[in-house]
Amino acid sequence: MRSARVAQVRQLTPRRRRVVLRTDTPEDVRTGPYADTDAYVRLLLAPGSVTYPEPFDLDHVKATLPGESWPRMRSYTIRHKNPRTAEITLDFALHDRGGPATGWVRRVRPGDTVFYLQPRGTYRPVAGAAHHLLVGDDTSLSAVAAAAEHLPQGVGATVLLEVDSAHEEQLIDAPERADIIWLHRGAHRAGTLLTDAVRHLHLPTAGLHAFVHGEAHAVREIRGHLLHDRGVPRDRISASGYWRHTPHP
Ligand SMILES: Cc1cc2nc3c(=O)[nH]c(=O)nc-3n(C[C@H](O)[C@H](O)[C@H](O)COP(=O)(O)OP(=O)(O)OC[C@H]3O[C@@H](n4cnc5c(N)ncnc54)[C@H](O)[C@@H]3O)c2cc1C
Incomplete structure (x- = not known):
């Protein structure tokens, strides 16, 4: 599991919000799946108004809280990355149906902490295509x-x-x-x-x-x-x- 601090939140367009995260795992930003153009992180987000004891410990949460209170996993693509500052930028489409991710991005403030799972990616445009x-x-x-x-x-x-x-x-x-x-x-x-x-x-x-x-x-x-x-x-x-x-x- 990884953690990051929210560095910036910005409304990009009427239905799109940008969040810049400063990750606590800077070596990730320099290597690995971040090189894929579809690289994404899986954020761990509390459902509804659930809050967790600090420091956040996923195993402890799962051992002590009922399943409906466990964090939900939502995937977001890395739009930009900055290896120098260890920052990654995620853009959230705001949709009307709500959900843990949409709820989180509407409330999040600079300085907040978020947890996520190791980034993944599978694609980058190949040179040999016509x-x-x-x-x-x-x-x-x-x-x-x-x-x-x-x-x-x-x-x-x-x-x-x-x-x-x-x-x-x-x-x-x-x-x-x-x-x-x-x-x-x-x-x-x-x-x-x-x-x-x-x-x-x-x-x-x-x-x-x-x-x-x-x-x-x-x-x-x-x-x-x-x-x-x-x-x-x-x-x-x-x-x-x-x-x-x-x-x-
Ligand atoms: C690999 C990957 C990368 C992704 N990258 C991004 C990204 O960079 N930016 C981004 O915005 N999304 C991205 N998504 C999609 C995002 O993870 C989903 O839209 C997610 O379901 C939103 O979570 P939620 O908690 O807001 O809603 P949920 O709790 O998942 O869903 C609640 C309700 O909202 C509906 N819903 C979910 N998403 C939408 C939508 N976009 N429009 C209308 N209704 C919706 C569902 O059908 C459901 O009825 C990515 C998904 C994957 C798998």
Whole structure:
């Protein structure tokens, strides 16, 4: 388990909050999975109004409190890292359904402590691809933006991002050959604009590498389309659901 102190909290856009953490494990920031563009941490967050005795000890919490009070694990991508200051930046999409992560990021203040599990990552755009397709939503915006900013020089890329509205767009420092397309969700169901847009894209199939992460149903559909309709080999597609849309009760 790792710990970090909150160094900065900033409202980036109407539906996005940025938190900069100064980690107590600076060696992590220099090495390991932080090199992957989709590197993420798993935050341990108290559900509802639960508080834990200090110093925080996960084993003690599990031994003494009922399961419903144990910390919940929520994954957040590292948007930036600074090995000099041992800081990592996480961007939180603010959604209306609430949950431990959304609750935490609305209340968090500089100086607060947060606990998390060792970072993980699995992807970085490879140099040998003929074209990169990067697809995401508000939750995978950090991973898609980081991938776009680390595209090998001279390779074409199509970047598709679905966000709530034009206010949620952000500057992505991608090479000139990357075509960045923003889709504004408005009243559409999450992910539907993305699936439609991917189906209508003109893409080279030979040498295509794809990174598709976001709402689980949309990711499954896009992955299936790339595999079965476009013949993209399985090992050239990185795809996973970052969250799942559930109908309002
Ligand atoms: C590897 C990985 C990296 C991720 N990186 C990021 C990141 O950098 N930034 C980020 O914002 N998210 C990221 N996510 C997604 C984030 O972990 C989830 O959205 C998480 O469920 C939010 O937790 P919560 O406690 O707010 O809500 P939960 O308690 O998990 O869910 C409560 C309710 O909210 C709904 N819900 C959850 N997320 C959303 C959403 N985005 N929009 C609408 N409804 C939602 C759920 O369906 C549920 O009904 C990542 C996920 C993974 C797996």
